[in-house]
Amino acid sequence: MSEATANKIPVTVLTGYLGAGKTTLLNRILSENHGKKYAVIVNEFGEIGIDNDLIIGADEEVFEMNNGCVCCTVRGDLVRILDGLMKRKGKFDAIIVETTGLADPAPVAQTFFVDEDVQAHARLDAVVTVADAKWLSDRLKDAPEAKNQIAFADVIVLNKIDLVSKPELAEVEARIRAINPYAKLHKTERAQVKLSDVLERGAFDLDRILEIEPDFLEAGDGHDHHGHDHDHGHHHHDHDHGGLKHYHDEDMHSMSLRTDKALDASTFMPWLQDLMAKEGGKILRSKGILSFSGDDDRYVFQGVHMMLEGDHQRPWKDGEKRESRLVFIGRDLPEQLIRDGFERCIPS
Amino acid sequence: MSDFNPLQEQESIVSVTDRVLPVAIGASVTSVHFLGDKAAFVGVEEKVTLVDPAGAMSPVEVAFGGILCSTSDGKRIVMGCDDGKVVVLDRDGAVSTFATDAKRRWIDSVALHPDGAVAWSAGKTAFVQAPKGEVKSFEVPSTVGGLAFAPKGLRLAIAHYNGVTLWFPNMAGNAEVLEWAGSHLGVTFSPDNKFLVTAMHEPALHGWRLVDGKHMRMTGYPARVRSISWSAAGKGLATSGADTVIIWPFASKDGPMGKEPAMLAPLKAKVTMVACHPKQDILAAGYSDGTILMVRITDGAEILVRANKGQPVTALGWNAKGTLLAFADQDGDAGLLEL
Numbered sequence: 001m002s003e004a005t006a007n008k009i010p011v012t013v014l015t016g017y018l019g020a021g022k023t024t025l026l027n028r029i030l031s032e033n034h035g036k037k038y039a040v041i042v043n044e045f046g047e048i049g050i051d052n053d054l055i056i057g058a059d060e061e062v063f064e065m066n067n068g069c070v071c072c073t074v075r076g077d078l079v080r081i082l083d084g085l086m087k088r089k090g091k092f093d094a095i096i097v098e099t100t101g102l103a104d105p106a107p108v109a110q111t112f113f114v115d116e117d118v119q120a121h122a123r124l125d126a127v128v129t130v131a132d133a134k135w136l137s138d139r140l141k142d143a144p145e146a147k148n149q150i151a152f153a154d155v156i157v158l159n160k161i162d163l164v165s166k167p168e169l170a171e172v173e174a175r176i177r178a179i180n181p182y183a184k185l186h187k188t189e190r191a192q193v194k195l196s197d198v199l200e201r202g203a204f205d206l207d208r209i210l211e212i213e214p215d216f217l218e219a220g221d222g223h224d225h226h227g228h229d230h231d232h233g234h235h236h237h238d239h240d241h242g243g244l245k246h247y248h249d250e251d252m253h254s255m256s257l258r259t260d261k262a263l264d265a266s267t268f269m270p271w272l273q274d275l276m277a278k279e280g281g282k283i284l285r286s287k288g289i290l291s292f293s294g295d296d297d298r299y300v301f302q303g304v305h306m307m308l309e310g311d312h313q314r315p316w317k318d319g320e321k322r323e324s325r326l327v328f329i330g331r332d333l334p335e336q337l338i339r340d341g342f343e344r345c346i347p348s
Numbered sequence: 349m350s351d352f353n354p355l356q357e358q359e360s361i362v363s364v365t366d367r368v369l370p371v372a373i374g375a376s377v378t379s380v381h382f383l384g385d386k387a388a389f390v391g392v393e394e395k396v397t398l399v400d401p402a403g404a405m406s407p408v409e410v411a412f413g414g415i416l417c418s419t420s421d422g423k424r425i426v427m428g429c430d431d432g433k434v435v436v437l438d439r440d441g442a443v444s445t446f447a448t449d450a451k452r453r454w455i456d457s458v459a460l461h462p463d464g465a466v467a468w469s470a471g472k473t474a475f476v477q478a479p480k481g482e483v484k485s486f487e488v489p490s491t492v493g494g495l496a497f498a499p500k501g502l503r504l505a506i507a508h509y510n511g512v513t514l515w516f517p518n519m520a521g522n523a524e525v526l527e528w529a530g531s532h533l534g535v536t537f538s539p540d541n542k543f544l545v546t547a548m549h550e551p552a553l554h555g556w557r558l559v560d561g562k563h564m565r566m567t568g569y570p571a572r573v574r575s576i577s578w579s580a581a582g583k584g585l586a587t588s589g590a591d592t593v594i595i596w597p598f599a600s601k602d603g604p605m606g607k608e609p610a611m612l613a614p615l616k617a618k619v620t621m622v623a624c625h626p627k628q629d630i631l632a633a634g635y636s637d638g639t640i641l642m643v644r645i646t647d648g649a650e651i652l653v654r655a656n657k658g659q660p661v662t663a664l665g666w667n668a669k670g671t672l673l674a675f676a677d678q679d680g681d682a683g684l685l686e687l
Contacts, residue, residue, distance in 0.1 A: 054413075056430075057453060059471060061490050063509055066530040066550050076509055076531050077491055079549060080456060084416050084430070087378055087392045115549070116571060 008123040009086075010200050011095045013108050016130030017139050017146045018101030021159040025130055025191035025198070026098055032195060039085050039092040041078065043100045054092060056081050060100055062107045065114060072306065073107040074114050082111075086121045094200065095122065102145050105129075105152040106284065106304060113307035124302070126201040129153035129183075130191065134163045137172050140179070140249075150176055151252050151284045151329050152304075153183040155198050162189045178247035181254055182287075182327050251331050252284075257342045260323040262293035268345045272301075273308065275341060279334055280306030288326035291316070293347070363652040364642075368683040369403050377676035381420035382667035383439040387674035387684055388425055389663065390418045396425065396437055401672060401686060410435050410443050421460045422668045426468075428455025434468045447475065447483065459495040459504070465517075467495045467504050474506045476517040484517045493533040499541045507532035507546050512556075514544075526556045528563065534573075539582035543603050547573040551589055553596070557603060564605050566596055571618060575664075579624040579631065579645055584610070586622040586631050586645075593619050593633045593643060612648045613641050617656065621664040623673075632673055634661025640675055653685055 016022045030038065039054040063076035078097065085095065099108055105127055112124040129149045132139075136158075139146035150156065156176060161169055169187070176185065184201075186193045268290070276283065286303040301310030316322050328338065376392040389397045393414050398406045414430035425437045432449035446466060449455065453470040460466060465478040469492035477483045490509035497504055498514075506513045511527040512535055526544065532554065534547035543564075545555040551572050555564035573589035584595040585604075592611040596604040613619075613633055621634035629645040638657035641650045654661075659677040666673055676682035 054430075057451075059491055061509065063490075063531050063549070064529075066548075076549070079531070080491060080493070080533075081454075084414065084454065084456075087376060088414055091393070 008121060009089065009093075009095055010125035010202060011097060011112060011122050012125050012199055013097045013099065013105060013127045014130070015099045015103065015105050015108075015127060015149045015152070016101065016157075017132065017136070017143065017149065019135075020101070020130040020132040021157070021191045022098060022101070022130050024159075025128075025157060025193070026096070028191060029096065029195060029199065034195060036093040037091070039095045041081055041095065041097045043098060054085075056085075058097075060103060062104075072110065072114060074111040075107050078108065078111045079115050079118065082115075082118050082122060086117070089121065094125070096199075104145060104148050106148070109152065109304040110307055113304060113309055119309070123202075126154040126198070127152045128155045128157065128198045130157045130159050131172075131176065133158050133161045133169060133172050133187075137175050140175055147179060147249075147252055148284065150179045150183075151331075153180060154201060156180070156183045156185045157191060157193050157198065158185060158187045159191050160189065161187045174247050175249075178249040179252045179254070180329055182256075182329070252329070253333060254327060254329040255333060255335050255338065256328075257326045257339065258323060259342075259346050260291075260321065261346050262291050262322065263324055263345055264347055265292040265295065265299075268292070271341050271345050275338065276303060276306050276308055279337070282332055282334065283328050283330040285329045286326065288324065289313075290324045290326075291322040361650050361652055364685065365652055365654060368653060368685045369401075371397075371399050371403060371405065371676075371682040371684060373397050373676060373680035373682050375680045376678055377663045377680050377682060378415065379418050380663040380665040380674045380676055380682075381418065381425050382422060382665065382672065382674070383420070383425065383437075384422070385667060385672065386439075387665075387667075387672065388420070388437070389674070389676055389680075389682055390415055390425065390427065391680075396427075398441060399674075399682075399684060401684065403684070406441065408437060408441055408443060410437055416454055416456060417458050419458050419460050421462065424460075426458045426460055426466055428458045428468055430454050432470065434458065434466065436466075447477065457492055457495045459497050461497040461502065462499070463502070465497070465502060467497065469495055469506070472508075474504060474515070476502075476504055478502060478517070486513070486515045486517070486523065488513050493531065494535040494546070496535045496537055496544075498537050499539055505535045505537065505544055507535040512544060512546060526561060528554050528556075530554075534576065536576060536578070536585075538585075538598055538603075539578055542601070543598060545576070545585060547576060547587075553585075553587065555603060557605075562605070564603055566604060566609070569594070575619075575621045575623075577622045577624040577631065580627050580629060583629075584645065586624055586633075588619040588622050588633075591615060591618055593622055593631065595631075595645060610645070610648075612645070613643045613650055615639060615641075620660045621662065621675075623664040623666055625670045626666055626668055627670045632664050632666070632675070634664045634675060634677075636660040638677055638681075640664070642673075654683065657681065 041056050041058045059077045061076040062073050065072040288301050290299040296315050297312040300313040373389050377389045379390045381388045387399045396408050411429040415427050417428040427435045432452035434447040436444050436446045449470045458468045467476045473485050473487045475485045488508045494507040504515045509531050514524040531549035532546040551569035553566035569589040571589045573587050575588040577586045583599040587594045592614040595610040597607050617635040617637035620636050624631045634640045640654040659679045662678050663676040673685040
């Protein structure tokens, strides 16, 4: 993490469909003895109450930005609350934003990209989605919000696994992976997850995309897939693989790109920006770790729809494999267009 | 510009830095007002520090938590707090709770009427209490971004998403809405009551001519405008948000429509605070690098009040007579200048 990034207050967005266990997790975060002080922005007062933390009620007002970009929505109430909080920097260590169960995570996440004052002081650390193991499969069919929340997640807490059978659990896991194979998945009862697994993930989660295979294969058959170069993120049919079913979600899917040739920043960045400007409506999340020629630093970026933020992260370590890796999660992704565009950015 | 050295340039201008009385508040300051000749530095939490012209400090506890907003008429300071309280500090240093939000929500904005009425907002609701009157409230469609009383009559401008609502608290149900797409976060009437101007979430101001609702777009800022101040007699509106002080002309009946703003006191830092002198065509400007300049509006002549110390200037204000200038930065490093 660069120094400027390290000084920014980490923000965890806690999302999840109604009844999945968000409040249980939030209460655990606040009551556990971690020695940290959180500012927590909640949509419903009263369900939680811990003396030491700042609890702020929010209204979930979604505002369009006046910049001609239809998908540029922000949480107006968050802008106001963060303004107030930033003046009190130093009084708390991190911010947690809880969303309502029916919320689209995009406006929350975009608030941290689009507002320059917010961006100067805070950084989106991770979107944590709590999912109900028993009901998620159904919700993915009938509730677009639930699907968005899975697609947006950096960390998924698959909760209430004690209420489902093993095959049911495998089924819901496969459904999650069909949408988002890149999120870190934790299976829990009563949201019992290590707090270090959901809070202050930062660069750690970004590093995961450099691991070759998406997470679900690690859990599946125990093979060591590191080093392979095939991508299981975009199978177009159901099949069995190491005991885990693979599904293909009808509209939401993901893809990854990789090259070990150093990219030319002057070709790559305009391509990425142009891609986001034109196709950002379909791309819910994008992330990447990049190796540029003539640059000894790793460059990391993440995006939400058309918004992108990037920074030099740290120097490549001795012996570390210098490669670029990108992932996209979205709805009806123009996969071939993205692959062709990326290929053209790789110096031959 | 490789040999550009802002310090050298500053040293070449007239400086009054040696006449500034330094004041160490010791905590972040969000605004400064004057109660008589005492400067009142409003902290980000808990305290207001009163400082007399000789530099004697007396801190006053006004809140348990964060102080989110404040305003003053020179006789008292009204503050909105994060525990849902509206607190008043009077010139004797006495603190009283003026109102408490039933749901203990953040008090996001406050305004004071020359006749003594107080307005505040929590969430989507604006409240007004006139002296000896009862509390009246009005709900707008989205969270209140800012409040301002008209200079004449009991009329309150309530800024919100997609416009401003003009509400007469003493008349039932005839609020007028001035619409403009976007989020409006601050609002002010021109002193002659002819114009209404909002500071928007995007880097722009929006204005309306009140007589006919004609729109005025004031754009081109690199950053959000957080500080605005009417010059003496309301001839111009000075604003932060750029690397120069931007002053929009409001002397004619058309306001700034079709006119260019004046751009004064350019520095290699962003203007964070502006405060116009109450009587003369002079303003004070604070910058993101801690510099403070006094600027003559008529010709742009500059006087250095404080060199670039690093932290952004967060508070700047004159006393009513215009004989004292007070300032503070984000770290609570403050000062008083007697003219």
